[in-house]
Amino acid sequence: MTTQNQWSELNLEPIIQKVIANEFKFQYLMPVQKAAIPHFIKNYDVAVEAQTGSGKTLTFLVPLFNQFSKQKYSDHQLFGLVLSPARELAQQIYDVAKKFQNVNQAKIAFAIGGTSNEHDVKYLNEKGCNILIATPGKLRQLLDMADLQINVKTLEFLIFDEADRLMSNEYSDDIRFILSKLPKQRRTGLFSATLSSAKIHDLMKLGLRNPVQIKVNANEAMPAKLRNYYHIFENRMDKIAGLVDLIEKKCQNNKSIIFFNTCCSVVYYSIIFKQLFPNCNILSMNGQMAQKKRQKIVTNFKSTNSVILFTTDVLARGLDFDDVPLVIQFDPPQDPSFFIHRSGRTARQGRDGEAILLLEQHERGFIQFLGRSNIEMNQLDGVLLECQFQQLREKCLKIVTTDRDIIEKGKAAFISFIRSYKEHKLQILFQFNQLNIGKVAYSFFLLRIPRIKEILSKKIEFEQSQIDPNSIPFLDKNQEKQYLQKRENKDKKLEEKKIQQLPKQQVPKKQEKNIKNIKSIRKKVKQQHEQEDDEELRAEQNLVKKLKQGKITLQQFKEEMKNFDPEDLQDADYDKDDL
Numbered sequence: 001m002t003t004q005n006q007w008s009e010l011n012l013e014p015i016i017q018k019v020i021a022n023e024f025k026f027q028y029l030m031p032v033q034k035a036a037i038p039h040f041i042k043n044y045d046v047a048v049e050a051q052t053g054s055g056k057t058l059t060f061l062v063p064l065f066n067q068f069s070k071q072k073y074s075d076h077q078l079f080g081l082v083l084s085p086a087r088e089l090a091q092q093i094y095d096v097a098k099k100f101q102n103v104n105q106a107k108i109a110f111a112i113g114g115t116s117n118e119h120d121v122k123y124l125n126e127k128g129c130n131i132l133i134a135t136p137g138k139l140r141q142l143l144d145m146a147d148l149q150i151n152v153k154t155l156e157f158l159i160f161d162e163a164d165r166l167m168s169n170e171y172s173d174d175i176r177f178i179l180s181k182l183p184k185q186r187r188t189g190l191f192s193a194t195l196s197s198a199k200i201h202d203l204m205k206l207g208l209r210n211p212v213q214i215k216v217n218a219n220e221a222m223p224a225k226l227r228n229y230y231h232i233f234e235n236r237m238d239k240i241a242g243l244v245d246l247i248e249k250k251c252q253n254n255k256s257i258i259f260f261n262t263c264c265s266v267v268y269y270s271i272i273f274k275q276l277f278p279n280c281n282i283l284s285m286n287g288q289m290a291q292k293k294r295q296k297i298v299t300n301f302k303s304t305n306s307v308i309l310f311t312t313d314v315l316a317r318g319l320d321f322d323d324v325p326l327v328i329q330f331d332p333p334q335d336p337s338f339f340i341h342r343s344g345r346t347a348r349q350g351r352d353g354e355a356i357l358l359l360e361q362h363e364r365g366f367i368q369f370l371g372r373s374n375i376e377m378n379q380l381d382g383v384l385l386e387c388q389f390q391q392l393r394e395k396c397l398k399i400v401t402t403d404r405d406i407i408e409k410g411k412a413a414f415i416s417f418i419r420s421y422k423e424h425k426l427q428i429l430f431q432f433n434q435l436n437i438g439k440v441a442y443s444f445f446l447l448r449i450p451r452i453k454e455i456l457s458k459k460i461e462f463e464q465s466q467i468d469p470n471s472i473p474f475l476d477k478n479q480e481k482q483y484l485q486k487r488e489n490k491d492k493k494l495e496e497k498k499i500q501q502l503p504k505q506q507v508p509k510k511q512e513k514n515i516k517n518i519k520s521i522r523k524k525v526k527q528q529h530e531q532e533d534d535e536e537l538r539a540e541q542n543l544v545k546k547l548k549q550g551k552i553t554l555q556q557f558k559e560e561m562k563n564f565d566p567e568d569l570q571d572a573d574y575d576k577d578d579l
């Protein structure tokens with residue numbers, strides 16, 4: 001919603017007014033633009049909090065280019081730097097910034113993960129760069145490259161978009177490194193829809209000096225036309241059945257985004273739901289996909305009218321989807337500030353929008369929690385249980401048992417769900433011991449519950465399926481071959497190890513006769529397989545934790561991950577909001 005104030009009322013350079021009128025065709029200012037631009041063009045540092053979709057991108061780009069238009073910079077002198085936590089957001093900001101490229105023939109570039117540093121440095125050196133939009137991990141790597149010929153000491157404008165996210169532990173090493181390379185004398189701006197959680201001394205850590213703090217619509221956390229609903233289910237089995245019902249009722253012939261907390265859930269449930277709804281256009285996107293594929297999916301989603309996107313928090317912040325009427329949060333967010341950002345992918349630019357949060361009975365305290373942050377939640381009308389779970393399970397077991405790959409993906413999704421739940425940032429409201437593990441396993445349509453440490457001591461009500469998962473091959477022949485090979489190698493190694501550990505007199509002569517002994521070895525080997533799988537998954541999860549806590553860099557994380565399953569990682573990329 002714009003104000004009655006026109007862009008022409010701001011004291012901007014004529015060239016900037018021209019870009020606003022010709023490239024954007026905007027006449028009126030949005031409230032945040034009216035409130036913040038006059039301060040930012042006057043040399044003040046600013047910390048700006050304004051709702052999702054309220055026009056913050058131009059609020060920082062206009063003062064940046066306004067100042068740039070007054071100075072003469074050579075191609076290899078950096079003037080402005082915009083940091084964004086997510087790659088797709090960086091690219092989107094770049095697309096907006098490019099509209100200002102005629103301002104003093106600005107050299108504008110973006111740098112995000114997923115491309116080689118050598119390629120990026122070569123590109124920047126050849127083309128030059130005055131304005132750079134970058135993700136912190138990538139920028140840190142580039143600044144560390146000896147042959148980068150961009151002078152960053154000339155920087156005057158530094159913007160942190162989604163600043164509260166960039167201030168979190170996960171980015172602290174990268175940000176500290178980047179700040180150490182930049183001049184202290186500069187203008188700095190922080191922008192987010194959820195900045196109030198950041199403490200003043202954190203702002204100072206980012207190098208702001210007495211920033212002007214601007215909060216637009218302080219009493220309304222959400223855009224005016226965004227209606228927030230919730231529905232509470234008895235357990236997670238009902239919840240997955242409820243999602244089927246919601247998709248049937250609200251997502252067909254519509255454009256919607258469904259958020260999950262882990263990329264394994266996105267991968268797995270999108271396979272299941274694509275088969276449950278063969279006539280729906282279901283896309284899935286997560287941060288472990290190769291960058292080109294991610295970009296393709298976002299473009300595809302933007303340009304399609306009737307489509308459902310399964311995703312994680314990697315797409316929760318900043319992306320400007322202008323026509324998404326519905327957002328569903330299937331998993332409540334791991335970090336409560338993401339609730340606002342996820343919901344904010346709908347109801348942008350004054351449009352109507354609906355955001356639905358799905359909870360289990362024991363999680364209902366989250367509604368009061370949101371209420372305390374001025375977020376009005378209404379109960380969703382109609383009981384979402386028309387799709388009965390047992391019927392759904394039968395259908396889904398048929399899907400799952402067509403391919404061992406789906407079974408493995410379901411297992412991984414269950415394990416990552418359990419582990420992410422255990423690390424919920426609001427553990428007081430999302431209590432792990434309240435989770436009914438058996439019902440969680442049913443909601444992932446598992447045949448067996450994997451033995452993982454987190455649930456070993458728990459009493460679990462779950463009836464194993466009669467179908468042995470080991471009897472189901474991978475549909476993909478190469479995958480099956482690789483799997484059998486890997487298993488065989490592991491078996492061989494383990495048996496050798498076990499036999500070596502036996503008392504000498506039992507090997508090798510008695511080995512053939514001592515069938516009982518061999519059987520017990522096999523049993524132990526089998527147990528060891530399970531234990532090894534568990535240990536591998538645990539070690540992976542520990543790495544994720546270390547990365548999230550900023551104890552290791554993304555590069556170190558990738559290197560370490562290669563020890564687990566190198567062939568799975570050839571095309572993989574990681575994003576901190578999506579692990």
Ligand SMILES: Nc1ncnc2c1ncn2[C@@H]1O[C@H](COP(=O)(O)OP(=O)(O)OP(=O)(O)O)[C@@H](O)[C@H]1O
Nearest residue numbers: 026028029030051052053054055056057193318320
């Ligand atoms: N003055 C204006 N008049 C009309 N539309 C505008 C104006 N300024 C920005 N917009 C449009 O509003 C939409 C939302 O803007 P933007 O993406 O900058 O929001 P945001 O505040 O950064 O949201 P988020 O917090 O979700 O990142 C964009 O499509 C943008 O083109």
